[in-house]
Amino acid sequence: MIIQPPFRVIQRPLSHRDLPEINRVIQASIESWPTTARLKRLSMSPLRYRDADLQDFEFVLCYKAHACLGIAAWQPDVPLVFQRSESFAKGEQSQKVVNAVLLHGLFVSAEAQGRGIGGLLLDELTRQARERRFAGIFAKAERFSISFFEQKGFHPLRDGDQVGLQPANYPHRYLMDLSV
Secondary structure (H helix, E strand, O other): OOOOOOEEEEOOOOOHHHHHHHHHHHHHHHHOOOOOHHHHHHHHHHHOOOHHHHHOOEEEEEEEOOEEEEEEEEEEEEEEEEEEEEEOOOOOEEEEEEEEEEEEEEEEOHHHOOOOHHHHHHHHHHHHHHHOOOOEEEEEOOHHHHHHHHHOOEEEOOOOOEOOOOOOOOOOEEEEEOOO
16 A cells, blocks of 8 residues: 555644544544444444543554544553463474553544555554564454454464453454564
């Protein structure tokens, strides 16, 4: 996908005044989901950000001119620890511990989808995660976004790969290994 300039990706401290714009992008993104109107309606409220979320999450925003087209929310202050089983040719197993960061949300407004904005936001998060010495990025994906995450280098987690997170049985759990 070709990114048409001039897109700007920025990270800055946000305030409650930024929330309507962020939630507008989320709503526009959810409205484009290939699912039922009921599921879209039910998803809207829990995926909106509120004042209290500003203390827990950091946001990266993508703008063209003065319009916010995409947002990514992550939680770098609360690292996640994963234990992954690795198999070797001789049938031996080893445990690999991965210190990861949670990608809480990645949303691109419907009119801007397919223009590389999601990848641009993810590239910025990847750069920052490496800079902060995280070995991975963890995401819980919606069914219809699986191909995006797999295309960007995320790998599905198997049962037992995720220690201490609930719900462990979330169907589409992905980890991008940043150590490669």
